[in-house]
Amino acid sequence: MSDQSPDTLVVQGVSKRFGSTLAVNDASFTVRRGELIGIAGHNGAGKSTILKVVNGTIAGDSGTVTVNGIARSADTTVAHPEKLGVRTVYQELSLCASLRVDETAAIFDHSARGLSWRSTAWHNLRTVLDEMFPGHGIRKDAKISELSIARRQMIECASTMIDSTVRPALVILDEPTSSLDAASTASFYAYLKKRAAEGVSVIITTHRLHEMIDNLSRIYVMRDGQVLSEQRAEGATKESIVTAMGLAAHESSRVAPIADSSTVTTTDARPTTASEVIVRLEQPGDDGASEVFEIRKGEIIGFAGLEGHGQLLALEAVYRASARRSGAVRAPRRTAHHAVSVTGDSAYVSGDRGVRGIFPLWDVATNISFSSLGKLTAGGLVKPKAEAALVHEWYSRLGIKGQSTDPITSLSGGTQQKALMARAMAVGSDLLLLEDPTRGVDQATKSEVYELLRGQAAEGQTIVWYSTENEELRNCDRVFVFRVGKIVATITGADATEDAVIALSFGGQDVAPIDLEGAVR
Numbered sequence: 001m002s003d004q005s006p007d008t009l010v011v012q013g014v015s016k017r018f019g020s021t022l023a024v025n026d027a028s029f030t031v032r033r034g035e036l037i038g039i040a041g042h043n044g045a046g047k048s049t050i051l052k053v054v055n056g057t058i059a060g061d062s063g064t065v066t067v068n069g070i071a072r073s074a075d076t077t078v079a080h081p082e083k084l085g086v087r088t089v090y091q092e093l094s095l096c097a098s099l100r101v102d103e104t105a106a107i108f109d110h111s112a113r114g115l116s117w118r119s120t121a122w123h124n125l126r127t128v129l130d131e132m133f134p135g136h137g138i139r140k141d142a143k144i145s146e147l148s149i150a151r152r153q154m155i156e157c158a159s160t161m162i163d164s165t166v167r168p169a170l171v172i173l174d175e176p177t178s179s180l181d182a183a184s185t186a187s188f189y190a191y192l193k194k195r196a197a198e199g200v201s202v203i204i205t206t207h208r209l210h211e212m213i214d215n216l217s218r219i220y221v222m223r224d225g226q227v228l229s230e231q232r233a234e235g236a237t238k239e240s241i242v243t244a245m246g247l248a249a250h251e252s253s254r255v256a257p258i259a260d261s262s263t264v265t266t267t268d269a270r271p272t273t274a275s276e277v278i279v280r281l282e283q284p285g286d287d288g289a290s291e292v293f294e295i296r297k298g299e300i301i302g303f304a305g306l307e308g309h310g311q312l313l314a315l316e317a318v319y320r321a322s323a324r325r326s327g328a329v330r331a332p333r334r335t336a337h338h339a340v341s342v343t344g345d346s347a348y349v350s351g352d353r354g355v356r357g358i359f360p361l362w363d364v365a366t367n368i369s370f371s372s373l374g375k376l377t378a379g380g381l382v383k384p385k386a387e388a389a390l391v392h393e394w395y396s397r398l399g400i401k402g403q404s405t406d407p408i409t410s411l412s413g414g415t416q417q418k419a420l421m422a423r424a425m426a427v428g429s430d431l432l433l434l435e436d437p438t439r440g441v442d443q444a445t446k447s448e449v450y451e452l453l454r455g456q457a458a459e460g461q462t463i464v465w466y467s468t469e470n471e472e473l474r475n476c477d478r479v480f481v482f483r484v485g486k487i488v489a490t491i492t493g494a495d496a497t498e499d500a501v502i503a504l505s506f507g508g509q510d511v512a513p514i515d516l517e518g519a520v521r
């Protein structure tokens with residue numbers, strides 16, 4: 001890039017307060033033309049807030065924001081940031097559930113006019129989607145409500161790059177890959193690098209720190225509202241970023257040593273103990289005989305694979321097959337690929353916290369205690385002290401910050417996720433079913449969550465854990481890898497490296513387009 005080009009973004013001295021919370025404190029940073037930069041920080045550090053002040057969605061209290069040489073006071077909002085070439089993907093996805101994909105595309109694409117507006121908009125969106133996420137499998141007539149969270153995330157990301165009436169100059173991506181698998185994430189960053197070379201500037205926040213290090217040029221680190229340091233991505237390490245965030249730079253102690261993927265064992269990864277079988281998944285084998293996969297009491301099992309290959313369908317089937325009471329058994333549940341039976345009750349942490357997770361009108365405490373009210377009740381009335389004690393316990397176990405009487409929506413995204421984890425873990429069910437449970441959660445808390453899960457498992461709770469973050473699968477005892485709806489490999493957690501999981505997901509061959517989950521989630 002020419003040194004003569006003006007910086008795409010200059011943020012100077014921006015502050016923003018919500019009541020007693022100083023969310024952003026005198027923050028300054030710069031993004032040059034064609035740069036991919038990251039903003040890292042602990043949950044609640046102020047990342048989403050500063051980005052909303054930059055795009056003018058919310059008014060700051062002080063400071064200035066200069067986009068492409070045009071300065072404005074940070075205390076003014078902007079009605080149409082896209083007219084300034086500023087596009088944003090928010091952490092909480094914002095697509096309208098009742099629209100079709102092509103109708104959704106037209107909202108972002110102001111060049112889609114006239115009788116053929118739908119097809120113009122779809123053509124422009126699909127052009128980006130095909131390059132950003134090859135094999136995305138998204139149809140123009142699908143309703144947004146029918147799409148998985150990963151596919152909605154893909155649509156939001158692609159929509160920022162459509163060359164509409166005003167070309168994108170600054171693209172702001174708040175946790176854009178939090179539901180994407182490794183293959184989609186890799187193609188996404190390859191696309192961003194190409195657009196950056198054409199002059200588009202990009203700001204990304206993510207708690208997947210290795211993504212920042214591998215793909216961006218500079219990383220700003222926020223801590224308690226302040227932009228405290230800047231690191232060149234080349235040379236930065238996870239530890240250097242976590243330390244700058246002010247978090248203990250401890251990796252999970254039990255994470256297994258990285259195995260050589262050539263030695264991955266796929267045939268003999270059976271549970272080592274002979275404890276009670278809690279989940280039984282049966283699927284037809286290639287030779288017509290059925291294959292049975294058992295999950296035993298106290299095991300941590302990962303469900304892995306490329307997005308949309310049946311992991312979530314299986315996880316939901318396990319949930320639906322579980323009983324209302326601990327220890328009870330229900331009739332097996334049949335899906336297209338599996339017959340599932342479960343002994344005992346379960347609690348489920350949804351990966352789609354905006355739609356299937358939080359109760360947005362309730363306070364934090366009620367969001368946490370809701371699923372445990374049965375054990376907090378006497379004579380039909382909730383015991384306030386017992387409820388407060390439960391909320392207090394989980395606040396401290398997961399390091400939740402913020403008043404428990406505040407609306408859940410006033411918490412940062414990662415902190416809301418912690419509240420959802422607390423809700424499910426507090427139930428004390430036989431089975432804990434996790435769908436990308438650490439989505440948006442910072443590195444230090446992740447390590448604590450991993451430890452908590454191991455503690456729960458040691459006490460006899462069985463955990464089934466779907467994750468798009470292959471790195472965290474190493475915390476599992478065993479990992480089931482799915483391809484085209486079926487379990488194709490079972491490996492030990494120690495063998496579950498990113499390379500091994502990807503290799504098994506593809507199975508050394510082209511897999512069918514990812515379209516198993518889309519129509520049902």
Ligand SMILES: Nc1ncnc2c1ncn2[C@@H]1O[C@H](COP(=O)(O)OP(=O)(O)OP(=O)(O)O)[C@@H](O)[C@H]1O
Nearest residue numbers: 018023043044045046047048049410411412413414
């Ligand atoms: N609308 C709001 N009302 C009240 N407080 C808010 C509001 N939005 C954000 N906050 C507070 O501002 C602080 C910064 O939140 P922000 O969402 O910017 O953090 P973040 O760095 O993006 O966190 P995360 O990594 O969890 O997404 C938090 O303490 C949060 O509770």
